């Protein structure tokens with residue numbers, strides 16, 4: 001049959017497409033999948049993990065990266081790390097960077113942030129960020145896990161639609177943070193990272209075991225730090241995810257019941273038509 | 276199919292109104308008494324689904340516009356403000372962004388339904404052409420909407436697509452400057468795109484009204500492709516029959532919509548569009564949204580100059596012409612298809628070519644997502660050829676050579692025949708219209 005041969009040809013071509021990314025994998029590794037608490041239809045953030053992640057961000061990443069879309073007050077908001085408001089006010093007051101503004105005398109001035117302020121970043125502007133990092137400004141991290149992805153290829157991208165795998169970005173960020181390798185030749189000012197596209201990245205390996213002291217007894221390993229800070233960044237990128245999934249579930253339930261009722265009404269209305 | 280109106284106003288006010296502005300009569304005739312073929316399948320609910328989606332896009336869009344700022348320095352963060360600080364802003368935005376994709380899912384099913392059942396043939400040519408115009412307007416709307424968040428893909432998508440117009444001889448560069456409002460994609464471009472993105476959906480609504488008007492003049496086609504012969508036997512009134520069936524179709528479609536909007540709202544988008552637009556950094560791959568991919572493949576398939584002896588079409592212009600021709604050819608479908616039989620259910624050969632065409636479109640979509648390099652460019656060229664061959668060779672010739680199956684005498688006959696095959700309850704009341712058995 002003509003149709004069959006065409007379908008076969010199509011299948012062959014799709015097979016070809018599946019083989020292509022495999023050939024490219026040599027230059028860039030796909031990140032491994034990690035068991036995120038926020039994955040899947042019912043997945044929610046792990047509050048303790050978000051709090052630890054914020055601690056890692058504060059103690060390690062904040063010296064280079066901003067999270068400019070977050071305000072301190074967000075940290076106590078439902079669906080996030082839910083740090084008590086009083087504690088958040090203290091975190092803001094003690095923050096390592098100041099709010100930069102124009103003072104009453106018209107001169108640039110600085111003041112300690114309040115809970116209602118956006119979290120101030122380390123650099124006054126992009127030029128300062130570039131100058132301090134060998135010409136490569138550290139990107140803002142607020143949307144990072146949503147702003148990175150990797151190609152899944154056929155047939156995975158179709159299967160993902162049903163299994164709801166969408167943590168590509170989080171998997172990448174975690175893999176990136178733990179993907180540094182020694183002993184490679186790199187251009188000056190760069191470091192070898194097996195997950196970074198092109199492998200030579202301006203950011204040095206920032207995570208060491210026992211670098212951040214957790215108060216809840218969680219193992220102080222590089223893997224754990226990377227997972228925690230990535231979970232925190234995922235929340236920063238998608239702060240209303242828990243509400244979204246909860247409402248989505250109610251919407252689906254309603255629609256399913258409504259569809260059922262409509263279906264049986266339709267059957268009843270149409271019953272006498274064919275006779 | 277309109278026939279003459281059977282509307283009888285019941286109240287005094289109703290009579291008074293009817294004599295002055297027969298709006299209730301129009302609604303009654305169009306959505307209550309309007310006769311629909313009784314054998315329509317669920318593919319006929321997609322028109323209703325599309326109408327609901329258009330209204331949903333306009334409602335969510337108007338709310339987004341209340342919070343959105345059309346300025347290159349502010350647009351990206353204004354979207355993020357909607358996502359973070361506006362009450363349920365994330366929901367409005369995800370419904371709007373995924374709604375656009377669902378709109379295209381529905382329109383592609385709707386169009387393929389038309390293609391399969393020959394709904395573009397006489398007397399429905401105008402109805403079909405109005406549909407092609409709606410499709411064009413939808414593409415323009417979605418393209419300009421995608422530019423609004425001003426992420427990397429927004430910006431660079433706008434750069435690539437507006438640059439296409441520069442391929443037009445003589446006036447091209449002027450058109451491009453006019454689109455840009457300057458010498459590059461910049462703030463004036465964003466502003467005019469926002470303005471037009473707000474305008475076009477209402478123009479779509481206007482063309483939809485004409486589309487429905489044309490539909491109500493000719494009546495609906497149906498899975499047999501045999502026109503209605505006897506209103507009493509072949510049709511049922513729109514309400515309650517079509518109303519309840521459409522409602523069921525729409526609710527099922529909403530389940531699909533909710534699955535994306537609430538559980539994987541970024542699946543259909545591009546991660547790099549969460550990076551603010553930067554005119555100095557080109558993204559590694561510039562890819563349009565999924566619903567444009569087949570046309571993007573056709574655009575990039577022409578990688579060589581076409582020498583027509585008298586003049587040469589440069590490759591870029593060739594690609595642009597091919598892409599627009601791929602859409603324009605749809606408008607000529609009523610005259611390209613020479614078969615007298617409408618429904619593909621009775622055209623055994625066309626059935627195969629139809630599914631082959633669907634595969635060609637899927638392959639073009641896949642190729643559109645690949646970088647413009649060997650072997651994808653060659654494959655794109657082959658599949659572009661197959662795409663046009665379907666319209667320009669297969670459809671004109673098939674009508675001349677194909678032997679169609681025998682058609683049922685009427686819609687009522689076809690329905691009875693189907694009931695009998697199902698082996699359901701013995702046909703009782705309708706038995707007087709005994710099915711004619713045909714070879």
Ligand code: HEM
Nearest residue numbers: 332333336337339340343372375417420421423424473476
């Ligand atoms: C035919 C109907 C429509 C289609 C197909 C459509 C399509 C789109 C698309 C694809 C986007 C980009 C979404 C994103 O990535 O964020 C968008 C954004 C937007 N649209 Fe529409 N749209 C439609 C109607 C409208 C209407 C009627 C309005 C306003 C009156 C509107 C206002 C907006 C605004 C303000 C945005 C930017 C916000 C955003 O990016 O989420 N749209 N639209």
